[in-house]
Amino acid sequence: MDEKKIMLSGIKPSGDLTLGSYLGAIKHWKERADEFDCYYFMADLHAITVRQNPADLRRRTMEQLAQYIACGLDPEKNTLFIQSHVHQHAELGWVLNCYAMFGELSRMTQFKDKSAKNADNINGGLFTYPALMAADILLYQPDYVPVGEDQKQHVELTRDIATRFNHLYGDTFKIPEPYISKVGARIMSLADPTAKMSKSENDDPGRVTLMDDPAFILKQFKRAVTDCDACVRYDPENKKGISNLMTIYAATTGKSFAEIEREFDGQGYGTFKTAVGESVVELLRPIREEAGRLMKDKAYLESVCKQGAEKAGYVANKTLRKVYKRVGFVAK
Ligand code: TRP
Numbered sequence: 001m002d003e004k005k006i007m008l009s010g011i012k013p014s015g016d017l018t019l020g021s022y023l024g025a026i027k028h029w030k031e032r033a034d035e036f037d038c039y040y041f042m043a044d045l046h047a048i049t050v051r052q053n054p055a056d057l058r059r060r061t062m063e064q065l066a067q068y069i070a071c072g073l074d075p076e077k078n079t080l081f082i083q084s085h086v087h088q089h090a091e092l093g094w095v096l097n098c099y100a101m102f103g104e105l106s107r108m109t110q111f112k113d114k115s116a117k118n119a120d121n122i123n124g125g126l127f128t129y130p131a132l133m134a135a136d137i138l139l140y141q142p143d144y145v146p147v148g149e150d151q152k153q154h155v156e157l158t159r160d161i162a163t164r165f166n167h168l169y170g171d172t173f174k175i176p177e178p179y180i181s182k183v184g185a186r187i188m189s190l191a192d193p194t195a196k197m198s199k200s201e202n203d204d205p206g207r208v209t210l211m212d213d214p215a216f217i218l219k220q221f222k223r224a225v226t227d228c229d230a231c232v233r234y235d236p237e238n239k240k241g242i243s244n245l246m247t248i249y250a251a252t253t254g255k256s257f258a259e260i261e262r263e264f265d266g267q268g269y270g271t272f273k274t275a276v277g278e279s280v281v282e283l284l285r286p287i288r289e290e291a292g293r294l295m296k297d298k299a300y301l302e303s304v305c306k307q308g309a310e311k312a313g314y315v316a317n318k319t320l321r322k323v324y325k326r327v328g329f330v331a332k
Contacts, residue, residue, distance in 0.1 A: 006142040007036040007179070010043040010083065013060040014050060015199025016209040017067050019280060020187035022287070023251045024148060028181045030072040032146075038078045039140050039312060040068060045083045045090060045132060049125040050118055063291070065301055067210050070290035081308030083136065088316035092135035093128075095323055099161050100131040108153060134158040137176055139316040144179040149186060150196065152178050169326040173319075187248060190224040193240035211288055214281040221245075221277030222270075232264040232272050242269075245276050252279040 009029065011021060032038060042061045061082060068080055083089050105111065105127055115122040125132075133154050137145055138161075145155050155178040162173040189197045191206025198204035208220050226241040234257040236243040246260050249272075255263070264272045294301060325331065 004035070004037040005144065006039070006140060007032055007144045007146060008039040008041075008137060008140050008142040009146045010041040010046075010136060011064065012043045012047045012199075013057060013064045014047040014052060016060065016211060017064060018187075018197050018199055018210065019208040019248070019284070020197035021199065022071060022210060022284075023187050023248065024181075025146065026068065026071045026073065027251075028146060029078075033074060033077040036144070039081070039142070040073060040078055041081050041083045041086075041136070041308075041312070043083050043136070045093075046129060049123065049129055050114070051121060062298075062301055063211075063295060065305060066291045066294035067287065069294055069304070070287045071210075075304045075308065079308050079311045080304060081312045082305050085305060085309035086139075086313045086316050088139055088313065088320045089132065089135055092139055092316075092320055092323060093132035095327065096134050096138070096161055096165075097128050097131040099165055100128070100134070100157070104157055104160065105130060108157070110150065110154070130154045130157050131161070134161045138162055138173045139319045140312070141174040141315075141319065142176050143174065145176050146179040146181065148196070149180060152180065165323075165326075172322055172326055188240065188244040190220055190241075190244075193225060193244045208280065208284075210284055210291065212284070213288075214285070217281050217284065218274070218277040221273045221280065224273055224276075226269050226273075230268050232267070232269070233261055242272075245273065249276045249279060252276075252283045 007029075009025070011017070011025070017026075029038065029040060042064050044057065044061050047057060065080060065082070069075060073080060108130055111127060111129065114126055118126070134157065137155070137158050145158075147155055155176065159175050162175050166172055166175075187197045189195050189204050189206035190208070191204065195204070197207050199207075206220065206224070208217050212220075224241060224245060226245070227239055229239075232242060232246070233239060234243050234246050246257055249255065249260055250257060264275075
């Protein structure tokens with residue numbers, strides 16, 4: 001019997017993974033591989049709630065898988081899969097749509113933000129997105145769902161839906177906890193340190209992706225928005241840009257904020273920005289090179305996602321069968 005606790009998370013392949021995706025999420029996932037039974041997926045069903053170019057979506061989904069592996073997620077230890085390969089997600093998503101209330105869905109801040117940004121395409125999927133996300137989660141009966149602050153509301157709704165369902169039909173779903181890591185949880189945009197570093201290019205000129213080349217990364221850090229008092233000091237209230245750079249530097253070097261303040265005492269921002277940029281170049285170099293190599297090995301990537309989908313499908317199917325029975329569907 002496997003006694004390990006279960007963890008699950010997903011990222012939409014709607015943009016290229018960034019330094020923020022790595023420091024805020026994937027790096028922590030990697031550290032959990034031995035302690036937990038982990039499921040990570042490419043949330044392609046969710047990606048199409050916003051218009052995607054099909055060729056780009058296909059490329060990014062495979063690239064995201066290559067990058068997960070290059071970041072250190074070992075496919076032998078973690079179950080890595082593509083959401084659309086496990087049809088139970090869409091099926092349970094439909095069922096849970098019938099247990100998610102219009103009022104609840106209307107209150108989701110991500111829905112409000114996205115409908116404001118995509119006023120010409122406020123589709124049904126964008127609205128019912130949290131019911132599909134609840135299905136993604138509940139299929140695997142996880143204990144924890146590591147997510148960013150922005151997804152906490154969706155995990156809370158998942159808990160409400162699961163509780164409602166359990167109440168109506170008896171214990172069916174485990175009630176999961178959101179798992180929000182403290183360190184490096186939120187890497188902000190280099191162009192606007194009040195906003196999270198975004199995956200989509202159109203949204204964020206101040207992002208660094210995992211596949212960016214060193215010259216571009218250094219340029220991005222050189223032009224990072226800061227303030228004008230020329231003092232490297234951690235003060236997330238008044239010095240958001242510098243504090244963000246310090247968070248990044250602390251994550252790449254393992255140094256404390258106090259050590260960083262001492263290291264750059266009296267040196268001005270230019271030297272500091274260059275040092276942060278160089279540390280990021282070195283952090284991302286092996287990831288970029290390994291992901292590039294894996295992208296050329298299509299057969300390997302296909303075997304990983306096939307194996308992942310089989311394992312995920314087996315677990316997902318057990319939950320789905322139980323749900324179908326509980327709601328009164330005739331067994332086939
Ligand atoms: N909604 C998440 C995001 O936008 C992605 C996601 C989809 C997810 N399904 C999930 C995250 C299940 C955690 C668990 O980033």
